[in-house]
Amino acid sequence: MQNMVILGATGSIGTSTLSVIAENPDAFNVFALVANTNVSKMVALCRRHQPKVAHMVDANAAQALRAEVADLDIEVTSGESELADLVTRPEVDSVMAAIVGAAGMAPTLAAVKAGKRVLLANKEALVMSGRLFIDAVAKYGATLLPVDSEHNAIYQCLPKDAQQQIGRCNLQAAGISKILLTGSGGPFLHADLNSLPAVTPAQAIKHPNWSMGPKISVDSATMMNKGLEYVEARWLFNAGIDQLQVVIHPQSVIHSMVQYQDGSVLAQLGNPDMRTPIAHCMAYPARIVSGVEPLDFFKVGQLSFCEPDYTRFPCLKLAMAACRAGQEATTVLNAANEVAVDHFLKGAIRFTDIAKVNEFCLEHVLQSPLDSIADILALDYEARVCARKGLALCH
Numbered sequence: 477m478q479n480m481v482i483l484g485a486t487g488s489i490g491t492s493t494l495s496v497i498a499e500n501p502d503a504f505n506v507f508a509l510v511a512n513t514n515v516s517k518m519v520a521l522c523r524r525h526q527p528k529v530a531h532m533v534d535a536n537a538a539q540a541l542r543a544e545v546a547d548l549d550i551e552v553t554s555g556e557s558e559l560a561d562l563v564t565r566p567e568v569d570s571v572m573a574a575i576v577g578a579a580g581m582a583p584t585l586a587a588v589k590a591g592k593r594v595l596l597a598n599k600e601a602l603v604m605s606g607r608l609f610i611d612a613v614a615k616y617g618a619t620l621l622p623v624d625s626e627h628n629a630i631y632q633c634l635p636k637d638a639q640q641q642i643g644r645c646n647l648q649a650a651g652i653s654k655i656l657l658t659g660s661g662g663p664f665l666h667a668d669l670n671s672l673p674a675v676t677p678a679q680a681i682k683h684p685n686w687s688m689g690p691k692i693s694v695d696s697a698t699m700m701n702k703g704l705e706y707v708e709a710r711w712l713f714n715a716g717i718d719q720l721q722v723v724i725h726p727q728s729v730i731h732s733m734v735q736y737q738d739g740s741v742l743a744q745l746g747n748p749d750m751r752t753p754i755a756h757c758m759a760y761p762a763r764i765v766s767g768v769e770p771l772d773f774f775k776v777g778q779l780s781f782c783e784p785d786y787t788r789f790p791c792l793k794l795a796m797a798a799c800r801a802g803q804e805a806t807t808v809l810n811a812a813n814e815v816a817v818d819h820f821l822k823g824a825i826r827f828t829d830i831a832k833v834n835e836f837c838l839e840h841v842l843q844s845p846l847d848s849i850a851d852i853l854a855l856d857y858e859a860r861v862c863a864r865k866g867l868a869l870c871h
């Protein structure tokens with residue numbers, strides 16, 4: 477029986493994780509559920525899954541939850557440092573890291589440092605902390621498994637030795653020439669370029685293939701998501717820039733591929749449903765049922781591929797350039813993008829302003845070297861201050 481903590485339990489990945497647990501009640505136990513402010517959803521989850529601990533980062537939300545679940549035997553906790561303590565408790569076997577954005581970095585790193593089995597959905601945590609994150613995995617003997625569907629697909633296509641050396645594998649020595657990171661191109665792959673400035677948040681979050689939280693949905697529409705995933709792949713698979721390639725594949729049936737030196741290309745396919753990579757990570761190296769429909773090739777019909785158009789997707793270009801420049805640039809870009817997407821979702825800036833704010837920050841934030849978590853948080857803060865200045869230029 478694996479005792480799990482679910483960070484971001486009320487979100488899209490959290491919901492899918494709980495659904496896979498419900499399919500396999502003899503193998504997994506919900507030890508703790510963690511969310512930010514959504515009390516009503518957390519109450520429902522507590523009643524259904526009966527965790528030992530329910531944690532709301534927000535203190536008022538925790539107080540409200542405590543009153544609502546007083547009849548259940550659940551410890552309700554709150555606060556950021558208490559969250560780091562929660563994931564390191566000895567009863568905890570594995571942690572689903574599915575808080576959105578930079579807020580997920582501290583608890584995810586706490587789980588890594590406690591040597592837990594960490595199922596990583598929160599790509600922003602890795603993009604921000606890069607080398608420090610990967611070094612901590614090795615230093616503290618944590619098990620890291622990639623939940624992001626592309627990285628999970630790549631992981632599944634790697635030789636076992638390379639899987640066991642996540643973050644430190646030698647792709648060249650493993651006979652691999654390239655990692656082919658696929659992306660659907662999102663809802664605006666074929667939209668008239670002149671229509672993009674007027675895109676509304678509702679249009680941007682309507683992804684053609686995947687159902688996801690609002691931030692990652694906007695990132696998919698700008699293709700910043702693929703940019704963040706490019707950086708994520710760089711760290712997870714110890715890949716050089718010349719070993720990474722983005723391929724547009726609108727159907728999202730192939731979830732990414734690995735090209736070998738002998739000409740073979742291995743791919744992982746499936747319906748676009750996050751329960752598959754989540755179940756893979758939960759049970760690895762075993763396989764369990766996920767509740768996902770089997771892929772029906774007669775319904776799939778056609779698979780197509782094309783090169784990304786960087787005029788349409790400037791955020792992807794910025795992320796690839798930042799990845800080339802180094803970890804300071806990707807930390808700045810991640811923070812700037814979080815601020816820009818938040819303001820776009822609130823209707824304060826246009827869709828096309830997101831790339832402008834991101835570029836402004838990459839040009840203007842002084843990128844000091846990152847030797848500690850404190851350095852990362854300081855640079856993240858500077859980038860957010862700069863992004864707010866950049867927003868002012870968008871009106």
Ligand code: NAD
Binds near residue numbers: 488512575598624750
């Ligand atoms: P979501 O918006 O649906 O859920 C976010 C969760 O994070 C919620 O439970 C919320 O309570 C919690 N949260 C937000 N701010 C918090 C804070 N300050 N402290 C503590 N908790 C906080 O997001 P999602 O779509 O489930 O995505 C979660 C993460 O997984 C993101 O990093 C995303 O990039 C990644 N991811 C998601 C998908 C997907 O299909 N949804 C796929 C791949 C990767």
Ligand code: MG
Binds near residue numbers: 624625626
């Ligand atoms: Mg993905």
